[in-house]
Amino acid sequence: MEGLLTMTDARPLGADEASFIAVVRSGDTARFALITERHRRELQVHCYRMLANYEDAQDMTQETFLRAWNKRESFKGHAALRTWLYRIATNVCLDFLEKRNDRTPVPSGLPDSGSEVLYLQPYPDRMLPEDPQESVVARETIELAFIVAVQHLPPRQRAVFILRDVVGWPASKAADALDLTIASLTSALQRARVTMREQLPDRRLDWRSPAAHELSNDERGVVKSYIDAHERNDLDGLMSLLRDDLRFVMLPEAGTSVITAKDAVDGWVSGGLFQPGYDDWRCIATTVNRMPAAALYLRTPDDPEYRLFNIAVLHIVDGKIAELTGFDATDKPWLDLPPKL
Numbered sequence: 001m002e003g004l005l006t007m008t009d010a011r012p013l014g015a016d017e018a019s020f021i022a023v024v025r026s027g028d029t030a031r032f033a034l035i036t037e038r039h040r041r042e043l044q045v046h047c048y049r050m051l052a053n054y055e056d057a058q059d060m061t062q063e064t065f066l067r068a069w070n071k072r073e074s075f076k077g078h079a080a081l082r083t084w085l086y087r088i089a090t091n092v093c094l095d096f097l098e099k100r101n102d103r104t105p106v107p108s109g110l111p112d113s114g115s116e117v118l119y120l121q122p123y124p125d126r127m128l129p130e131d132p133q134e135s136v137v138a139r140e141t142i143e144l145a146f147i148v149a150v151q152h153l154p155p156r157q158r159a160v161f162i163l164r165d166v167v168g169w170p171a172s173k174a175a176d177a178l179d180l181t182i183a184s185l186t187s188a189l190q191r192a193r194v195t196m197r198e199q200l201p202d203r204r205l206d207w208r209s210p211a212a213h214e215l216s217n218d219e220r221g222v223v224k225s226y227i228d229a230h231e232r233n234d235l236d237g238l239m240s241l242l243r244d245d246l247r248f249v250m251l252p253e254a255g256t257s258v259i260t261a262k263d264a265v266d267g268w269v270s271g272g273l274f275q276p277g278y279d280d281w282r283c284i285a286t287t288v289n290r291m292p293a294a295a296l297y298l299r300t301p302d303d304p305e306y307r308l309f310n311i312a313v314l315h316i317v318d319g320k321i322a323e324l325t326g327f328d329a330t331d332k333p334w335l336d337l338p339p340k341l
Contacts, residue, residue, distance in 0.1 A: 014080065014081075016035060016080070016081045016082070017077045017080065017081050018077075019031070019035055020032075020035055020072075020075060020077075020081050021075065021076075021077055023035060023072070024072045024073060024075060029069070032069060032072070033065075035081070036065055036068060036081075036085065039081075039082055039085050040061060040065075041127060041128065041129045041130070042129045043061050043064055043085060043086065043089045044057050044058060044061040044127065045057075045123070045128060045129065045142070046086060046089055046090070046093075046162065046167070047060040047061050047064070047089055047092070047093055048123055048147070049141070049142075049147060049150055049162050049166065050090070050093035050094075050097070050150075050155075050158060050159065050162065051093060051096065051097070051103070051119075052117055052119060052120045052121070052147050052148065052150070052151050053119045053120065053121045054121040054122070054123055054124070054334060055121065055334075056096070056119075057123075058334075060089065060092050060093055060096055061089065063092050064085065064088050064089040064092050067088050067092060068084075068085060068088050071088070079173075083169075083173065083177075086163070086167070086177070087177040090159050090162075090163065090177060090178070091177075091178075093155075093159070094155050094156065094159060097155040098155070102118075102119065103119065103151075105117050105148075105151050105152055106118065115152065116249070117147075117148050117151045118251065118252050119252075120144070120147065120148060120151075120251055120325075121251075121327065121332075122144070122288035122289055122293070122311065122313060122327055122335070123142060123147075123288060123289050124288055124334060124335055124336055125287045125288060125289075125290060126336055127334075128142070128290075139290040140203065141166050142289050142290050143289050143290065143291055143315070144289050144291065144313060144315070144323075144325055145200060145203065145315065145323065146200065146203070147289070148199070149195075149196055149199035149200050150162070150196070152195055152199055153192050153195055153196075156178065156180075156188060157188045157189075157191060157192040157195075158192070159178055160174060160178065160180075160185055160188040160189050160192060161188075161189060161192035161193070161196065163177065163178075164185075164189050165189070165192075165193070171185055171186065215287065215292055218316065218319055219292045219314075219316045220285075220292070221319075222241060222292070222314065222316050222319060222320070222321065223285050223292045223293075223294060223314065224285065225237070225241055226238070226241055226283075226294055226312070226314065226321070227283040227284075227285060227294050229241065230281050230283050230294070230296065231281050231282060231283055233274045233279050233281070235265050235269070235274065238265055239261045239262060239264075239265050240261075241261075241320065241321050242261035242264055242265075242320065242321050242324070243261065243317070243320040243321060243322045244260045244261055245258060245260075245322070246258070246259055246260070246261060246264050246321065246322065246323070246324065247322065247323040247324075248264055248323075248324045248325075248326075249324075249325050249326070250310075250325075250326040250327075251325065251326065251327050251328070252328065264324075276301075277300055277301060278298060278300075280298065280299040280300070280306075281296060281297065281298060281299075281306075282297045282299070282306045282341050283295060283296050283297065284297075284337075284341075286311070286337065288311065288313055288335070289313065291313050291314065291315065292313075292314050292316060293311055293312060293313045293314060294311070294312045294314070295308065295310075295311050295329060295335075295337050296308075296309045296310050296311065296312060296329075297309060297340070297341050305340045305341070306340060306341040307339065307340045308329050308330060308337055308338070308339050308340065309329065309330075310326050310327055310328055310329050310330075311326070311327050311329040311335065311337070312324055312325070312326050313325045313326075313327070
């Protein structure tokens with residue numbers, strides 16, 4: 001198969017494409033799985049950006065491979081196998097969004113707090129593509145604020161924006177994948193960029209340029225201080241780590257609060273945290289969405305062990321926590337956190 005030419009552009013097929021065509025001819029399911037599996041992680045990240053939910057992204061990636069198998073005869077090598085799979089994954093997500101009326105951000109009811117994405121889930125870093133240079137997982141495009149901002153785009157605009165400005169496809173390629181004219185695609189992209197600038201006014205907006213992947217020493221230090229204060233029930237210490245314009249949300253409950261550090265801590269205490277029965281903590285530092293995080297474990301008076309309670313994902317600016325997003329971490333083995341300490 002090496003050197004096989006496509007009928008449309010007479011260019012040599014790559015190894016993936018040639019192998020895939022051989023699989024199509026033989027119907028070998030094991031070889032099909034071997035060839036397509038290497039694309040799983042980046043396709044799953046693509047689905048996650050479209051859907052903001054890790055479990056849905058897993059399901060839609062699996063649906064992508066099922067649809068690819070069923071459509072395997074349509075692959076002629078006119079595009080790279082990776083491109084063909086991305087096209088299928090994008091349309092799988094669009095089909096999913098068309099059927100679900102719970103995938104539109106809902107008003108929070110709070111002043112200046114935008115809309116809630118109640119289905120948002122964190123993305124475990126261990127499931128990101130392994131190549132640290134891979135542009136599709138630049139840190140700015142996997143952080144929670146970016147994922148939330150993307151959800152404010154209508155589904156087709158969302159797909160256009162991700163394919164063009166995140167994955168970096170040329171206009172002709174993205175238009176073909178979405179069955180759009182170049183003019184329609186360009187218009188959708190312009191509208192999407194306006195919305196993204198509105199949603200992320202203080203963030204870097206050039207998502208395709210090189211970006212850091214590792215946590216800074218500053219971020220690591222703040223996480224350590226956050227864990228120390230939490231384990232010691234040091235409310236003043238916690239308060240000192242929070243910006244006065246803190247943005248706080250605890251999912252899946254509704255309601256993002258933009259509040260002072262004191263109000264945030266007072267709210268946690270009035271909700272029962274750091275009170276008897278909720279004051280024996282152990283925490284471990286981790287990362288999700290390439291962001292610093294702390295997994296919080298609670299030991300109640302009638303339990304000899306610390307059990308996973310939730311995970312606090314932190315956006316740190318100039319040594320202070322500017323955003324704190326809490327997630328219920330129970331019954332989520334894909335987070336790869338020990339269930340107890």
